[in-house]
Structures are given as C-alpha cells and as structure tokens.
Amino acid sequence: MVKTRFAPSPTGFLHLGGARTCLFSWLYARKSKGKFILRIEDTDRLRSKKEYLEEILESLSWLGIDWDEIFYQSQRLSIYREYAQKLVEEGKAYYREGAVFFKYQFDEVEIDDLIRGKVTFRELPKQEEVIIKSDGTPTYNFACTVDDALMGITHVIRGEDHLSNTPKQILMYKALGVFPPRFAHIPMILSQSGGKMSKREGATSIREYRAGGYLPQAVVNYLLLLGWSPGGNREIISLEEAIQTFELKGVNKNPSTFSQDKFDWLNSQYIKLKPIDELTTLVKEFLEEKKFLPQKVTLDYLRKVVALFKERISKLGDLMDWGYFCFYDDFSYSPDTQDILKRKLSKEVEVLIERLSQIEDFTKENIEKEFRQTAHFLRLKAKDLVHPTRIALTGRKIGPGLFETMEVLGKEKVIERLKRLCHWWEERN
C-alpha cells in the first residue's frame, strides 16, 4: 500500500511551496487509495513554535487536506536514540564529545527519482555527520530516515531543496538494514522575476491568502497548476478531479514560476462560479471576522452587494475597499476625481435629484430611463452626468454599473449622496 507523508517543521507559517509539496504528496496517497501521514518535525526546541504548528494544521484543513495519522518527532526522541545506539553497537556510528556521529560508507549512490529520473551522487561533502546532538535530540537526516523507515513510507515526495540530503538518507537506510522508499523531488517555485520566492515576492503564507479573501478551492487549484498540468490546456480543476487524475510523472521537471495575476484570475473565476447564496454566506463570515460589517446590514442587502461585485472582484477582501461605499457613508472623493469635479454641475444635479425622487419603483431600468431623459432635458451628454453621479455615490471614478449601484443603494441613499456632492460644490465656490 502506498504511504506518503508531509513533514513540516513548525518554525514558520505554511507557505505556497510547502502547501504544494503537501498537496502533491496527499494527492498521490489519495489517488493510490493509500495512507497519508503528517509528521511534525519539531525537534528543534528553540525554533519550533506552537503558533506555527496551529497555523499549519489549520491551513491544511482549510485547503481540504486531511491526514490518516499525525506524529510529533519531539515525542519520539527515545526511538532515535535507540537506533543510534544500535548503529554504535554495529560499529556504524560512534560517540564523540557527547554526540553520536554516523560514518558514511560511501561509494556511489544512485537515485531513481520519480520526477527527475536517475540522479547519481559520486561524493558527499562530509565523511561523517552528527545524528544525535549532545542534548540528545536527533538531526534532521537521521530522524527523517528512522521515521520514514518505521512508518513504512513508500514514497517520499518533497521539495528539490532536499535532493542533496537524499544520498545521505539512503546510506542511513543501508546502515539500518532497511530498503529505501521511492523518492520524488518537486522542482522549486520561482518568483515572478525568476529568483527564489521571497517575502517581498510571492512567499506569502496560506493564512495571509485566506485573510485576503482567496477561496481554498482556488488556492488548491493554483497550487496544482504550479508544476502539474491536468492536460488539455485545462486551468480549472477541482481537488476531486485531481485525485482521479494526478500522476507524479506528470509533474514538471523544470521550476514553475509564480504569477500573482494568474492566481488572482483563478480566484476571480472561483468567485464567479459560486452560487450567489453560497458566496453571500462566505462574504458574511469573511467580513464579520474582519469586524467590517455594520450591525444594521441585512443578509438581503449583502446579497445585492455581492451580486453587484461578483463579476468584478478577484478576492473577497476587495469588497472592503471597492465596496466600502456600500456599507459606509464616510468616504471622501478620491484625488483622481478632481478633473471631473472641477466642472460644477450643482444646478443640474439638483434637477436630477428632483426627478429621481419621483421614481416609485427604484429599479435599475426605471433609474436609467429617468436618468437619460434628465440628461437630455439638461442638454448634457449622459456621461457628463454619469461621472459626477458615480463619484457622489462611490467616491471613485470607476466601479460597477451605475444604475445597478443606484438600485442597490436605494433611493434615499442616492439622494442623500447627490445632495452631499452639491454641498461640496457650493462650499468650494
């Protein structure tokens, strides 16, 4: 039976790279109807933090990744010592200055990597290496090998940054008398400018994406596309479909490049695909968590706002910015609106207010009709009235369709805000 694992060290938040490694490992287990293990590599007491561990577990669950078993290396220290002792007794390791060293019996190591093919190592940087430190904790290569062996891992799927560790681990397997698992090293993710992902470029944690209003399905989908192609130029693929079709040999041998635009585009597709009620519930939870929603907002109103923006936003967080005017009155007119506002139209807008207030059924169709007739009556082009009206209502030059926006805001708010603009003009002249 296939058994894979993800082995994060809780010394930082889960980033895209780690999440992708985990996803590929998980997919391979699920596709093969095998088992997936989560192993927390927390033997570094100083750098491991509970807060990171909690975030890693939470982010994985949020992405829809589950595990059959979870292990903590910090609870298995006696096991590593026991195996180190065994190696000492067999003359394959020895004690020095409190620590246990492992001697590499090295000739040549060949790995038949499931992604990269054959990789041969002819030398190692060191002849020997500490496996148990003087404080009794194991080092990464040893703990990893002992655990992968004891846990019966059949496929070690991990980032290519670990490729240089693999020959060392294979030599440790040999010394322990265990047949090594298969290895699959996943190429790195490069930042948009071609370098390593950095804090400034793309190396954002999963929890930050969540906080920005990315949907877990879109994050998973984007991770899938980073290094694996579902075939046939497809871009939208669900986790369920991926479980059916995922193949390690389909993983790209070359590094993939992170693209924020592509990621945002994908997220916007998922937002569009969500049925309105489901999306409204998500938005409600999201905005409530941010303490952004005013008390008085009804679910019905929120649904209208969501419908207004659904086709236009790339993440839920955009609603707090682009949709601010739907929830709050205290916005100011953005600086780039001044070229439009310099043309004072208070007399005309007063006529518009008068006419709009006559509309009984304040629907976008009725509003549009009245609006256009008013512009015509005032000998203005519709756009000359559209621009200042939009600024009055939203504070910005661009936004969703004006008449839809007016319907969502309702007659009272529309009139109030148009009056505010007239005031603003009066104050300035």
Ligand code: GLU
């Ligand atoms: N704890 C290691 C890491 O986070 C695990 C590497 C491996 O998968 O073997 O990089």
